[in-house]
Amino acid sequence: MTRLAQLPTALRQRLEQRSAFKVIAGLMNFEALSVAQVARAAGHGGADLIDVACDPALVQLAIRESAGVPVCVSAVEPELFPAAVAAGAAMVEIGNFDAFYPQGRIFGAAEVFELTRLTRALLPEVVLSVTVPHVLPMDHQEQLAVDLVAAGADLIQTEGGTSAKPFSAGSLGLIEKAAPTLAAVHSISAALKAADRVVPVLCASGLSAVTVPMAIAAGAAGVGVGSGVNRLNDELAMVAVVRGLREALSTPKSAVIH
Secondary structure, three states: OOOHHHOOHHHHHHHHHOOEEEEEOOOOOOOHHHHHHHHHHHHHHOOOEEEEEOOHHHHHHHHHHOOOOOEEEEEOOHHHHHHHHHOOOOEEEEOOOOOOHHHOOOOOHHHHHHHHHHHHHHOOOOEEEEEOOOOOOHHHHHHHHHHHHHOOOOEEEEOOOOOOOOOOOHHHHHHHHHHHHHHHHHHHHHHHHHOOOOOOEEEEOOOOOOOHHHHHHOOOOEEEEOHHHHOOOOHHHHHHHHHHHHHHHOOOHHHOOO
16 A cells, blocks of 8 residues: 555554554544643553544644654544645544434445545545444445445544443453454454455554453454543543553564454
8 A cells, every 4th residue: 555655654564563553532622732631641652643633733732742643633524634634644534433423423334435535535645544334234334344445545443332332340341342343343354355455454442451452363453542541631641541552552462362
């Protein structure tokens, strides 16, 4: 993928090594103080990428506060992307859609495909990640992922934390929370391989230090964690969580149960 070659070397290598780690500030989080805290935690904790709302000022803020961690901007309005890229964003992302579900806003396959097509037309050379909505049946998620790559997506991201209904405490509850996005990674990765459309798949939504190694074992090239970091009020706690997730991702692959 020639566009992926444009990514910063360290991030590209993490994707190739299947250990990329993205910290998500939030698609609807336009609070500068909050984004700055998340960015600093990402920088100090060893994240490879920061995902922020699609706003040029937030892009510059995140780059500055993180001491240069690459920035991805997320939105569902393609026309917002060019200004954020001009401000320094290394890549753009359609989704994820978790923030919209409580509002009753559902994204179907046709709409996500059209957003991908429009974004690629606007930014033909910029790295593009696209989230596959978890509300679709799994076979539809698989087909949409294949279609999105054909339409120009360079990375595919999964979601599912908002639909999970964990009922257990401790580690079992954390696994139950991550089950939908883990299942999506496994199925989508297999479908892309079968269709010879292999691109990195990022697993996001509902993950924790317990489940990020499972995401990699299921076929992900990296993970994205949002609320586990951005909902904390204490910056030191944010750093500690980011470092814990980084360590969990750094576990030797041979130590992960397959």
